[in-house]
Amino acid sequence: MKIGVLGWDYSGIDPDGHHLVDYGRERGHETSFFTLEDIAYHPGPEGPSLTLRGEPAESFQAIINRCKLYGDDWQDRVERLTMLSNVPGVSLFDPADAWVTGYSKFLMAQRLAAAGLPIPPIRSVMSLADVESACAAWGPVILKPSFGYRGMDVERIVDPSADKAVVEDLLARFPTLVCQPYCPTEGGEYRIVVAGDATPLNLLKLPAAGSWRCKTMEGASYERFDAPEELVDLSLRATRAMGMTLSGLDVLPTRDGYLILEVNPIPGFLALMGREQHRQVLGGVYDWVEERTAAA
Known part of the structure; x- marks a missing residue:
C-alpha cells in the first residue's frame, strides 16, 4: 500500500511523523513524508489536481495526518488540507473537518457535548x-x-x-x-492515548508542589496508569466523536465523574514510556488505517 505521512514540518520538532514513516516501511508499505508546504496545485481535467512533493495525490491510497495548522498563514494551511481532503479515492486519516474541530476548543466542546460526552461548562x-x-x-x-x-x-x-x-x-x-x-487538579489528570481501537499509552499526571498545572514541561510528574474500562470506553467514544484516528485525551477525575478537558489530534511524546509501548501506538494507527483503507 502506498501511504503518505503529512507531517508538522522538517525541523524534527515532531519526531513521530518520521517514526510513522519508518514503521510503515517495516510493515511493507511504500511510505513517504511531506508537509502542507509540499502540496501544489496543477491544471486537471476536473479542476485543480494536487501533487505531494511532486507525486500525484491520487497515487496514494492513504495519508496519515499530523500536520501543523497554526501560524500566520492559517488560511492557506486550512485550504491546502481541505483540498487534500477532497481528493477522490484517497483515505485521509484525518480530514480537514476533524482537524479543524480538534484544533478549536470551542468546536471541540460543541462536538463532544452533542455526542453526550462529559465536558466542563464553557x-x-x-x-x-x-x-x-x-x-x-x-x-x-x-x-x-x-x-x-x-x-x-x-x-x-x-x-x-x-x-x-x-x-x-x-x-x-x-x-x-x-x-x-477551575476544577481542582491536586489529584492529577489522566492522559489517555487512543490509537485506532487501542489505548496503548495511559498516564497519570500530577502537578508539581505548589502548582495547579498538570503539565510535564512545567514540572508535573507522570506515571503509567492502568485505565479502568469505563475510562477507556469514554476515551474511545470521544475520539470517534471527533473523527480522529490518533488522539491524546486529558481527562480530569472529579467527585461527579470524569470530565474531558481536551482531545488533542497530535499527541506528542509517544515514546515517553519506552520502545515497546511506542510501537504499540504506531501499530494501533496502522491497524486502523489498513483496515479502513482496505474496506473503502
Whole structure:
C-alpha cells in the first residue's frame, strides 16, 4: 500500500511523523513524508489536481495526518488540507473537518457535548467585565485561547481585579477567550492515548508542589496508569466523536465523574514510556488505517 505521512514540518520538532514513516516501511508499505508546504496545485481535467512533493495525490491510497495548522498563514494551511481532503479515492486519516474541530476548543466542546460526552461548562469572554461575571458565577476560572497548543497562554484567574493585567494581556492577543470553571487538579489528570481501537499509552499526571498545572514541561510528574474500562470506553467514544484516528485525551477525575478537558489530534511524546509501548501506538494507527483503507 502506498501511504503518505503529512507531517508538522522538517525541523524534527515532531519526531513521530518520521517514526510513522519508518514503521510503515517495516510493515511493507511504500511510505513517504511531506508537509502542507509540499502540496501544489496543477491544471486537471476536473479542476485543480494536487501533487505531494511532486507525486500525484491520487497515487496514494492513504495519508496519515499530523500536520501543523497554526501560524500566520492559517488560511492557506486550512485550504491546502481541505483540498487534500477532497481528493477522490484517497483515505485521509484525518480530514480537514476533524482537524479543524480538534484544533478549536470551542468546536471541540460543541462536538463532544452533542455526542453526550462529559465536558466542563464553557463560555466565551471578550472583556474584563465578562471575566468578572464568570468568576461571580463559578469562582476561579481558567482562561485560554480557542486555538492554542502545548498549554501555552492558559491562566487561572481567582480575582479579576488582582489578575487584571493577565486578563488584559490575553485579551489584547486573543480577542475572544475560552472560559471554564477551575476544577481542582491536586489529584492529577489522566492522559489517555487512543490509537485506532487501542489505548496503548495511559498516564497519570500530577502537578508539581505548589502548582495547579498538570503539565510535564512545567514540572508535573507522570506515571503509567492502568485505565479502568469505563475510562477507556469514554476515551474511545470521544475520539470517534471527533473523527480522529490518533488522539491524546486529558481527562480530569472529579467527585461527579470524569470530565474531558481536551482531545488533542497530535499527541506528542509517544515514546515517553519506552520502545515497546511506542510501537504499540504506531501499530494501533496502522491497524486502523489498513483496515479502513482496505474496506473503502
